[in-house]
Amino acid sequence: MRAAIGVIAEKGAAAVRMADIAARAGMSTGHILYHFGRKDRLLLEVLAWSQADLWARFGEAADRAASPDERLDLFVRFYLPRHRGDERYALWTQVLAQRHDEAGRRILTELLDGWDERLEAILREGRDSGHFAEVDLPEFTVRAVAMLSGLSEDVMFGRSRWQHTSAHAFALSALRRELRPAGRE
Template sequence: MARERRRLDRPREQMLEAAMAAITENGLAELTMAGLARRLGTSGGHILYYFGSKDQVLLETLRWSEDRLAPRRRELVGRAAPARERLAAYVDLYLPTGAADPRWLLWVDVWSRTIAVPELRETQAELDHGWHLDLVRLVEDGVGAGEFAPTDTGAFSVRLRAMLDGFATQIVIGVPGVDRDSFAGHAMGYADQTLSIDS
């Protein structure tokens, strides 16, 4: 006898929570529509009704994850603390917690899928832009307070985040010999040099 399919109270949110839980437990390779449906006690067709494709499930899970992290990022950028301390906290928040960090697994997978699915780029760029704006705000605060040397804050953000993206990719895929703390140190070394911060 077929198992009864249950009705979800908050279908989209519950699906996204389940997708992130599946990625956290088993990685992206194990995330299938059938597996997600089993986890939720519903059907694959029900999931596709809300998202349309696995690409959209992944993209919306990434958006959901970033939306949950954004208030924490804005809080650390705006807190009453020295600008360099806030910048170090930003770098720490940006980088993966370690190999197979589920949020970063999603970022890397979505990046790779934009080659074949260009429409994913718009949402990816929108999510990335939030990190850019908060970093620009942080550096502008530091410049205004006299803690940082005047600089092109937009260009600094682009360069620092490109560095962090490269470091993050190596961390999340588990490149041998990679050390998260040393990467964070490299990023802050670049910031110190560019912004003329006393070490």
């Protein structure tokens, strides 16, 4: 899986060949085809594996966080690409750009919904403990994830607006401003 992510990031999903991945992984192309069948299925499986790894690391970090606000900070940090060439985010964009059958759309929906579920849990905890204002959780989540997705595209594209400030700081400030309970400055 790591070999596939590296090759996909270097060549792009459209240009990558199963033979490229097999060579990087030290396997035969037949072995790769046996396990995944088609390239589009391989890309989905690699994305799912990458997300599971990311969510495990996020879960460990979130468990150590002292407050819902710290978990929100971590969520934003884990959601946004780390830099312009972030392999994980490049894989997301390349997989999302492909056409998928019903099974593929179901996998992608589950992965995307996983982000929403994690954010809603943080928001619910923060709201219930008084750290965050009362917000409509589903509506806020849609807006927050849409903002983060747009910022992610900017980071991956290398927009110059992020040369003097961080997308992470911008997003966190916007979210915190709306989540600040009344009377707290």
